[in-house]
Amino acid sequence: MILYKNDQRLHDPRFEFDNGQIIPYQERPERIERALAHLSCLDDVFPVQVQESLPAAALESVHAKGLLRHIELTSQEVGRQEDDQPELAPLYRYPYLFPIRPEMNSHLSLSPQSQGCFAFDTYAPIGRNTWRAVVASASLAWRGAGCVLDGDRLVYALCRPPGHHAGYDYYGGYCYLNNAAIATHRLKSRGLVAILDLDYHHGNGTQQIFWQDDQVLTVSLHAHPAFEYPFFSGFSQETGGEQAPGLNLNLPLSAGCDDATYLQALDLALERIHRFAPASLILSAGYDTSARDLSTSFLLSNAVYEEIGRRIARLQIPILVVHEGGYAIEENGILSANLIRGLSIREYE
Numbered sequence: 453m454i455l456y457k458n459d460q461r462l463h464d465p466r467f468e469f470d471n472g473q474i475i476p477y478q479e480r481p482e483r484i485e486r487a488l489a490h491l492s493c494l495d496d497v498f499p500v501q502v503q504e505s506l507p508a509a510a511l512e513s514v515h516a517k518g519l520l521r522h523i524e525l526t527s528q529e530v531g532r533q534e535d536d537q538p539e540l541a542p543l544y545r546y547p548y549l550f551p552i553r554p555e556m557n558s559h560l561s562l563s564p565q566s567q568g569c570f571a572f573d574t575y576a577p578i579g580r581n582t583w584r585a586v587v588a589s590a591s592l593a594w595r596g597a598g599c600v601l602d603g604d605r606l607v608y609a610l611c612r613p614p615g616h617h618a619g620y621d622y623y624g625g626y627c628y629l630n631n632a633a634i635a636t637h638r639l640k641s642r643g644l645v646a647i648l649d650l651d652y653h654h655g656n657g658t659q660q661i662f663w664q665d666d667q668v669l670t671v672s673l674h675a676h677p678a679f680e681y682p683f684f685s686g687f688s689q690e691t692g693g694e695q696a697p698g699l700n701l702n703l704p705l706s707a708g709c710d711d712a713t714y715l716q717a718l719d720l721a722l723e724r725i726h727r728f729a730p731a732s733l734i735l736s737a738g739y740d741t742s743a744r745d746l747s748t749s750f751l752l753s754n755a756v757y758e759e760i761g762r763r764i765a766r767l768q769i770p771i772l773v774v775h776e777g778g779y780a781i782e783e784n785g786i787l788s789a790n791l792i793r794g795l796s797i798r799e800y801e
């Protein structure tokens with residue numbers, strides 16, 4: 453089953469600042485449109501348009517109320533500003549001041565430039581429909597977890613904007629609400645949960661949210677933060693907080709990582725997950741590990757995504773896939789379909 457929601461398309465910033473350059477915004481609505489098109493062509497897979505929004509309590513189970521209010525109110529303010537000045541092009545507010553000292557925060561947080569109090573970078577601007585889109589995205593993850601609780605063995609939440617960089621009280625890196633974390637919280641009612649994050653970038657937000665949680669194992673394969681975004685987290689020494697020692701596993705990989713190296717690291721990740729014996733798995737699936745994704749350095753082939761799926765399927769536990777990154781538009785479709793083909797294999801065993 454593939455879950456999607458049309459409101460997600462409404463978030464559509466024009467540009468991003470990339471190391472001093474202005475470039476087209478990479479996290480585009482077409483990403484999930486292509487994924488939906490390719491996934492819908494698979495046998496035994498059917499798309500479901502989700503109508504309902506998740507309850508506020510589900511958001512508050514993962515995020516600080518102040519962060520939620522900030523995103524919602526900023527969206528509203530931008531909407532009002534556009535209504536007052538209709539000649540303005542679609543408007544997105546970008547943070548450009550960051551309170552690196554506490555005394556700055558107390559003033560900045562009350563100003564119209566408060567985004568920098570919550571955003572850790574400039575990659576997640578807020579427009580009039582951003583709140584609607586991020587709630588839609590999170591609603592898919594939440595509903596996906598509900599489907600798993602009801603007995604589904606494989607569910608794909610076609611989330612956009614992505615979520616794994618969003619933490620308890622911060623956002624950034626195209627992410628606003630942590631979709632995978634919201635789903636995880638719901639799945640905890642059925643027992644231990646493991647999160648496997650295969651996006652090219654380290655999921656710093658997911659790691660932070662479950663840092664002290666001994667019911668959740670977080671495992672991530674990603675480009676080494678010594679050379680790649682987000683630079684400040686994802687190192688192998690980060691193994692979990694005092695309340696959850698050993699329950700975070702980071703497997704940073706070098707630039708140019710190929711299929712064989714990747715599969716080796718994946719096997720380590722899967723061994724660790726197997727040992728934890730979770731009742732369900734959340735797969736944060738990013739396709740920016742592809743050789744065809746020109747914004748990144750890994751060299752994975754198209755075919756390896758099916759093999760990745762096959763190896764994960766051997767865990768024989770229910771899986772909720774949550775869509776994360778992937779910036780080669782068509783590859784979001786081709787590779788998510790390959791992954792699902794692999795993940796479905798157990799049904800024939």
Ligand code: OKP
Nearest residue numbers: 575625626651653681777778
């Ligand atoms: C979001 B997700 C550095 C570019 C960094 C932001 C990356 C956000 C990735 N030249 N761009 O994890 O795919």
Ligand code: ZN
Nearest residue numbers: 651652653777
């Ligand atoms: Zn990524």
